[in-house]
Amino acid sequence: MLKECLKLISEGSVKSTKDIANKLNISEMEANQFIEQLKQMDYLKKDGSEFSCGGKCFGCNLSNCPTNSFMTFSLSEKGKFYLKKL
Amino acid sequence: MHTIALVGNPNSGKTTLFNAITGSNQHVGNWPGVTVEKKEGFFTYNKEKYTLVDLPGAYTLGAFSEDEIVARDFVLKGNPDVVINVIDATNIKRNLYLTIQLLEMGANVVLALNMIDEANTKKINIDKKRLSERLNVPIVETSAAKKIGVDELLKVTVENIGRNVSPLEISYGKDIDEEITKIIKLLENKDFLYPKRWMAIKILENDRDIISLVSSDSEIKEYIDNLIKENKIYELDIVDKRYDYIKTITKDLIEEPENVLTTTDKIDKILTNYIFGLPIFALIMIIVFQLTFKIGQDFLGGYVESFIEFIAGFIESLLISINANELLISFISEGFFGGVGAVLVFVPLIVVLYFFLAILEDTGYMARAAYVMDSLMRKVGLQGKSFISMIVGFGCNVPGIMSTRTLDNKKDRMIAILINPFMSCGARLPVYMVFIAAFFPRYGGLVLFSIYALGIAIAFIMAKLFSKTLFKGEETHFIMELPPYRLPSMNSVFRDMWEKVWGFLKRAGTVIFLVVTILWVLSMLPAGVEPYSKESLLGRIGSFFAPMFTPAGFGNWQASVSLFAGIAAKEAIVGTLGMLYSPMDLTEALRMNFSTLSAVSYMVMVLLYTPCAATIATVKRETNSNGWALFMAVYTFLLGYIMAVLVYQIGSLFI
Ligand SMILES: Nc1nc2c(ncn2[C@@H]2O[C@H](COP(=O)(O)OP(=O)(O)O)[C@@H](O)[C@H]2O)c(=O)[nH]1
Numbered sequence: 074m075l076k077e078c079l080k081l082i083s084e085g086s087v088k089s090t091k092d093i094a095n096k097l098n099i100s101e102m103e104a105n106q107f108i109e110q111l112k113q114m115d116y117l118k119k120d121g122s123e124f125s126c127g128g129k130c131f132g133c134n135l136s137n138c139p140t141n142s143f144m145t146f147s148l149s150e151k152g153k154f155y156l157k158k159l
Numbered sequence: 160m161h162t163i164a165l166v167g168n169p170n171s172g173k174t175t176l177f178n179a180i181t182g183s184n185q186h187v188g189n190w191p192g193v194t195v196e197k198k199e200g201f202f203t204y205n206k207e208k209y210t211l212v213d214l215p216g217a218y219t220l221g222a223f224s225e226d227e228i229v230a231r232d233f234v235l236k237g238n239p240d241v242v243i244n245v246i247d248a249t250n251i252k253r254n255l256y257l258t259i260q261l262l263e264m265g266a267n268v269v270l271a272l273n274m275i276d277e278a279n280t281k282k283i284n285i286d287k288k289r290l291s292e293r294l295n296v297p298i299v300e301t302s303a304a305k306k307i308g309v310d311e312l313l314k315v316t317v318e319n320i321g322r323n324v325s326p327l328e329i330s331y332g333k334d335i336d337e338e339i340t341k342i343i344k345l346l347e348n349k350d351f352l353y354p355k356r357w358m359a360i361k362i363l364e365n366d367r368d369i370i371s372l373v374s375s376d377s378e379i380k381e382y383i384d385n386l387i388k389e390n391k392i393y394e395l396d397i398v399d400k401r402y403d404y405i406k407t408i409t410k411d412l413i414e415e416p417e418n419v420l421t422t423t424d425k426i427d428k429i430l431t432n433y434i435f436g437l438p439i440f441a442l443i444m445i446i447v448f449q450l451t452f453k454i455g456q457d458f459l460g461g462y463v464e465s466f467i468e469f470i471a472g473f474i475e476s477l478l479i480s481i482n483a484n485e486l487l488i489s490f491i492s493e494g495f496f497g498g499v500g501a502v503l504v505f506v507p508l509i510v511v512l513y514f515f516l517a518i519l520e521d522t523g524y525m526a527r528a529a530y531v532m533d534s535l536m537r538k539v540g541l542q543g544k545s546f547i548s549m550i551v552g553f554g555c556n557v558p559g560i561m562s563t564r565t566l567d568n569k570k571d572r573m574i575a576i577l578i579n580p581f582m583s584c585g586a587r588l589p590v591y592m593v594f595i596a597a598f599f600p601r602y603g604g605l606v607l608f609s610i611y612a613l614g615i616a617i618a619f620i621m622a623k624l625f626s627k628t629l630f631k632g633e634e635t636h637f638i639m640e641l642p643p644y645r646l647p648s649m650n651s652v653f654r655d656m657w658e659k660v661w662g663f664l665k666r667a668g669t670v671i672f673l674v675v676t677i678l679w680v681l682s683m684l685p686a687g688v689e690p691y692s693k694e695s696l697l698g699r700i701g702s703f704f705a706p707m708f709t710p711a712g713f714g715n716w717q718a719s720v721s722l723f724a725g726i727a728a729k730e731a732i733v734g735t736l737g738m739l740y741s742p743m744d745l746t747e748a749l750r751m752n753f754s755t756l757s758a759v760s761y762m763v764m765v766l767l768y769t770p771c772a773a774t775i776a777t778v779k780r781e782t783n784s785n786g787w788a789l790f791m792a793v794y795t796f797l798l799g800y801i802m803a804v805l806v807y808q809i810g811s812l813f814i
Contacts, residue, residue: 074402076396076399079395083636088530089638089640089641102250102252106402110218110219113223114394114398115223116395142547143526143639144639145543145544145638145640146638155395
């Protein structure tokens with residue numbers, strides 16, 4: 074299942090664990106578990122650093138800064154390498 | 160004295176259990192050589208004293224963190240008599256993953272099925288007896304928080320000291336099992352402290368700790384190198400097999416209600432719905448814009464306007480009464496109050512709009528909006544993640560462009576930068592507001608929404624174009640994790656709002672003031688000319704460019720001058736118009752100089768044309784290229800111009 078999760082993400086056909094659960098016909102809890110596992114094993118990495126305006130720019134409106142935002146995870150080098158070898 | 164170890168996933172209630180067992184009999188130290196905290200305590204059972212060691216919480220016993228290494232080393236080398244594995248009964252399958260690994264190590268495990276109270280409330284039923292048989296481990300139900308089952312747990316633990324256990328052997332499938340056998344052979348007669356089969360599995364799992372340990376042996380090292388050469392990567396398969404094993408072992412033993420939806424899930428079902436998500440987003444935005452007008456203009460706007468008028472009148476009469484220089488009076492009343500004042504009038508609207516946006520952001524809704532937009536954005540070659548930079552851009556394009564730094568991929572980043580100015584920033588708001596007040600007073604929310612929507616649409620079209628032409632390249636794919644909904648923290652919302660107002664006022668007092676002053680001087684020269692007339696220097700400059708804008712419907716010189724002023728800062732557009740038409744009321748003046756159609760084409764132009772100087776400078780800084788900065792300035796101008804002409808020309812056919 075881990076492999077399938079990884080493949081689905083790399084194909085761009087899923088955008089949440091909900092989608093993964095649907096595609097693989099597993100429960101969302103399981104899908105979450107697999108994703109956590111993949112993160113822990115460094116197959117998925119958290120994208121980008123958090124952006125913070127930090128009052129550095131003139132006229133910047135902090136309220137528009139992402140205060141309660143989503144996170145995204147994509148394939149790490151390890152993950153990409155793994156799929157290539159498959 | 161016997162030693163008992165306590166292991167479990169984070170949040171399984173391990174600490175609570177440790178405290179419940181040891182009470183105050185505990186002390187904290189450090190594990191040798193690492194920064195991981197070591198907690199040790201004592202308890203007595205049947206008059207005998209036992210040591211209880213609290214191992215760091217972990218989901219797995221790999222080598223992914225110091226915590227995991229400390230925990231597994233203690234289990235393997237610390238010779239605990241019993242390992243109490245605390246598992247969260249409400250999330251048993253996940254927690255059993257750790258259990259399986261303990262069993263593979265050959266640990267003498269007693270399971271504490273913790274949070275059983277919560278499992279009961281959630282109607283999760285676990286067949287404890289059969290699970291215990293299948294796993295060959297004693298299981299005790301506990302609720303550490305309510306101190307239920309703790310005595311029983313100690314009893315069973317003590318009873319099981321010295322129990323004869325052999326390591327669990329899972330079949331990992333033919334290929335892997337064969338490799339395991341081969342590695343075990345290699346490990347024979349070599350004195351590593353760990354169990355052989357466990358080591359073999361760890362080697363195949365690519366466990367860096369174990370691999371560096373065995374690499375001292377040339378024979379094994381060669382074997383491992385060969386595995387890598389032959390692309391035999393088994394890590395994921397092994398983990399998968401363990402999950403399969405858990406699935407088999409728990410089959411028919413766990414009853415849980417189908418998908419208990421949390422509040423967040425329930426709300427998300429509607430808000431991120433495949434079909435309704437987008438219309439709901441649009442509707443929410445229309446409501447926000449409409450409310451902005453209702454509260455910001457109808458309710459608060461009047462006060463600020465009267466206040467500014469009052470001050471202006473007061474100062475003007477003061478200046479007249481002291482016989483001040485005529486030029487000074489003209490500058491103060493027309494330049495300062497007519498120009499800068501025209502911008503200040505919009506403070507309430509801005510406050511209200513960003514108040515609502517801050518609430519949407521803080522509750523977690525904006526993250527959903529990004530999620531909903533993602534499918535659409537992927538189609539045009541944008542990333543859902545770029546939506547963050549777009550939302551930031553609605554405040555100001557400078558941080559909007561800076562926030563594209565979170566995009567790792569060069570292609571995604573360049574596209575996100577180039578389309579950011581189409582996100583209508585707060586400084587452009589006053590322009591729409593005056594035109595709306597003059598021409599569409601009753602449809603403010605809708606017109607504003609359409610402008611913002613047009614900006615997004617153009618951004619998408621340009622993104623598609625860029626990804627097909629300038630920036631081809633691989634796309635990065637990802638999954639999103641949405642934050643849970645929460646109540647907005649009014650504290651931060653109000654603080655942000657204040658900063659917004661302050662920033663706006665600061666700009667009005669500096670950049671806008673400067674631009675207006677320069678333009679005022681230009682409109683007074685050459686000496687003796689009728690101020691603000693076509694013959695003034697400013698008028699002549701404006702008249703030179705004005706014909707260019709005739710096809711777009713706003714070929715008057717004031718309109719073109721203000722557009723150029725807008726390149727310095729967008730608020731200056733209103734400031735300039737306000738000054739040039741003063742002392743006439745700006746709304747009145749606009750009605751005389753623009754038609755409804757040319758008002759629309761002018762707003763389109765303002766939305767799309769060259770971003771302000773600060774934004775262009777940011778593009779240069781972020782792309783490290785003058786070329787892209789210039790490209791940005793020129794292509795947006797052309798696009799804005801073409802769109803404005805199209806709007807006007809096509810509109811003229813119907814009106
Ligand atoms: N309902 C319930 N909550 C518990 C139980 N045991 C612990 N908790 C709660 O679960 C949370 C995490 O517990 P903690 O001991 O810090 O977990 P640790 O990370 O494993 O050390 C705390 O808020 C505890 O109060 C239990 O048996 N039942």
